[in-house]
Amino acid sequence: MSTSSHQITGHTRIFGILADPIHHVKTPQGLNALMQRVGYDGVLVPLHASADDLASVVAGLRLLRNLGGFIVTVPHKTTVVDLCDEVSESAxxxxxxxxxxxxxxxxxxxxMLDGHGFVAGLRQNGIQPAGRSAYLAGAGGAANAIAFALAQAGVSRLTIANRTRAKAEDLASRLAGAFPTLHVDIGSPDPSGHDLVVNATSLGLKEGDPLPLDASRLTADQTVAEIIMQPATTALxxxxxxxxxxxxxxQPMLDCQLELMAKFVGMEP
Incomplete structure (x- = not known):
């Protein structure tokens, strides 16, 4: 049955998205439209949860019998791993x-579907990662997923730049174990010398945020990609x-994830 906000009943399956802040999320619009399109009786709502309250919120959510699942975004993607009973090997x-x-x-x-969505979004717009050198700003949850997806997609070289060097080194070590032939470097704020430059940090989400890298070193032969969806055109x-x-x-990263997310949580008519 098709559903909308005017047709929510006791049969409706509930889904949520956990974030802090919450104002920027675009997943509810996309997944609610998808559920309506395929005739699934469900609704996805934004749930504002702070890092301090995350464990309590997740503990409560698991008790809701009409809850189908939830999406997790900044800053909860790494913390929530230990709150799950089971995660995939790749996650x-x-x-x-x-x-x-x-x-x-x-x-x-x-x-974890961020990496798959990011690479699919690139390919959808004619950007093929295979054989390209990539610079990745960030080493958090989304950055980790994107790093593994870029490696799987066949980038020739990957440079990881993060404010906390230890986190970049930890990511590089795990990549080396999974992709022993991939050349991985720990980088600086300078993104020059790479074909693809990716911001996988949350910098740019708030007005006045510093840039995640030294934009003065960018050159016209580079492709610069964002994971931030709002604003659509970040300062970077x-x-x-x-x-x-x-x-x-x-936005393409999310667009390419929607069907993967829906299938994983069981949004099938």
Whole structure:
């Protein structure tokens, strides 16, 4: 049955998205439209949860018998791994989860789809990672997923730059174990010398945020990609466009994940 906000009943399956802040999320619009399109009686709502309250919130959610699952975004993707009863092998290796299915017995099963969505979004716009050198700003949950997905997609070289060097080194070590032939470096804020430049941090989400890298070093032959969806044109993308770079906004990463998310949590008519 098709559903909308005017047709929610006691039969409607509930889904949520956990974030802090919550104002920027775009997943509810996308997944609610998808459920309506395929005739699934469900609704996805934003749930504002702080890092301090996350464990309590998740403990409560698992008790809701009409909850189908939830999406997890900044800043909870790494913390929520240990709150799941089971995660996929790839999510465990990545160290982050962004989609969780609630089983009938209340068990929480997690998966990480950010990387798959990011690479699919690139390919959808004619950007093929294979054989390219990539610079990745960040080493958090989304960055980990994207790093593994870029490695799987066949990048020739990957440079990881993060404010906390130890986190970059930890990611590089796990990548080396999974992809022993991939050349991985620990980088600086300078993104020069790479074909693909990716911001996988949350910098740019808030007005006045510093840039995640030294945009003055960007050159017109580079492609600069974002994971932030709002604003659609971040300060980094604006700076990249001013320097003649090809740019990729964050929205395609989500668009390419929607069906994967829906299938994982069981949104089937």
């Amino acid at each position: 465990r290796l990545i160290g982050a989860v962004n989609t969780i299915r609630r089983a009938a017995d209340g068990r929480l099963v997690g998966e 993308l604006a700076a990249a466009q001013a320097r003649g770079c090809r740019t990729q906004p964050g």
